[in-house]
Amino acid sequence: MVLLLPALAEAHTGGSDTGLMAGLMHPVFGPDHLLAMISVGVVSVQLGGDNIWRIPLAFVGAMMVGAVLGLQQVALPYAELGIAASVLVLGMGIVIAHRGMSPWPITAHVAFFGALHGYAHGAEIPRSVSPALYTLGFVISTSVLHIFGMIIGEVATMQGWLSKGLRFTGAAVTASGVAFLLQSFSGTA
Amino acid sequence: MRRNKLCKFILSFVLVVGAIVSTAVDWNTTHLFNPAWHPHARFHDALFLLFLDATTLVMLWLLWRRSTEPAVAIKAVALYSAAVWTPFLYIEALIPGTSLLASADVPVLRVAGMVLAPNLIIAIVMIVLTIAGYWLARDASADA
Numbered sequence: 001m002v003l004l005l006p007a008l009a010e011a012h013t014g015g016s017d018t019g020l021m022a023g024l025m026h027p028v029f030g031p032d033h034l035l036a037m038i039s040v041g042v043v044s045v046q047l048g049g050d051n052i053w054r055i056p057l058a059f060v061g062a063m064m065v066g067a068v069l070g071l072q073q074v075a076l077p078y079a080e081l082g083i084a085a086s087v088l089v090l091g092m093g094i095v096i097a098h099r100g101m102s103p104w105p106i107t108a109h110v111a112f113f114g115a116l117h118g119y120a121h122g123a124e125i126p127r128s129v130s131p132a133l134y135t136l137g138f139v140i141s142t143s144v145l146h147i148f149g150m151i152i153g154e155v156a157t158m159q160g161w162l163s164k165g166l167r168f169t170g171a172a173v174t175a176s177g178v179a180f181l182l183q184s185f186s187g188t189a
Numbered sequence: 190m191r192r193n194k195l196c197k198f199i200l201s202f203v204l205v206v207g208a209i210v211s212t213a214v215d216w217n218t219t220h221l222f223n224p225a226w227h228p229h230a231r232f233h234d235a236l237f238l239l240f241l242d243a244t245t246l247v248m249l250w251l252l253w254r255r256s257t258e259p260a261v262a263i264k265a266v267a268l269y270s271a272a273v274w275t276p277f278l279y280i281e282a283l284i285p286g287t288s289l290l291a292s293a294d295v296p297v298l299r300v301a302g303m304v305l306a307p308n309l310i311i312a313i314v315m316i317v318l319t320i321a322g323y324w325l326a327r328d329a330s331a332d333a
Contacts, residue, residue, distance in 0.1 A: 020210065024210075136213065140209075144314060154195060
């Protein structure tokens with residue numbers, strides 16, 4: 001289904017709601033975007049307290065800044081490598097994050113990676129759509145993915161084995177990040 | 190308590206995003222200002238949007254106001270959200286001549302023979318989030 005969504009997003013070229021729909025679909029069809037954004041929600045719940053809001057807001061805020069750079073077609077070399085690295089780092093975040101640890105290193109990484117994801121969204125805006133509606137679309141879509149991550153993180157706190165399972169899932173996300181990174185390296189080499 | 194707040198946050202997100210997306214998608218020439226639509230059809234679209242936006246504000250107030258019965262507000266908001274989004278699943282079947290698609294050229298997603306219009310996908314996501322938010326709140330109440 002995820003693989004079919006680009007066609008839905010790209011082909012929706014009629015009417016002024018096209019920007020919104022394209023923006024809504026954009027973060028969903030890239031598995032790297034998808035994993036990173038769900039991971040942000042999971043990590044925020046694992047850190048607990050105000051981090052539940054602070055970390056997703058840091059991602060979304062930085063993403064909007066990055067999107068402006070992307071929409072302006074500002075050159076940002078190695079953005080794709082950074083996005084691949086974000087999956088790796090956020091997967092590791094799921095493995096290690098817990099209440100009591102300082103949230104700031106993760107928050108800083110999340111903001112940095114959010115800017116890169118936003119840049120990619122902005123740079124890949126389909127022609128003839130409204131930039132404002134497109135931005136609104138991917139901000140909403142990203143927030144939905146964060147919330148799905150929060151729900152996953154919260155459900156994992158209900159049982160010990162779920163919590164352990166989540167750590168293993170984090171390791172799997174990290175492995176996916178390594179694969180994305182190798183793919184990006186081979187693409188840039 | 191934290192889980193209750195997370196639930197209220199999720200339900201608030203569903204309310205606010207639902208109102209914003211519905212208004213943004215309809216407030217243009219594909220719907221509300223579509224010259225091909227009968228003026229009375231456009232009137233009803235405007236009526237729906239303004240009603241949705243107003244009731245969204247009422248639901249947000251209900252959800253976040255100080256109350257000795259916060260579970261009632263959560264249940265009311267979850268039911269309201271279900272009332273807004275579940276009709277997307279059955280209106281076409283219930284009322285002949287209606288369509289999820291604003292025009293024939295709107296691309297749809299086909300999965301296992303099922304046609305999924307973009308607005309149907311959004312409705313399903315909203316319903317899933319509503320159920321998750323309500324379920325988390327119920328679980329929090331059971332723990333308390």
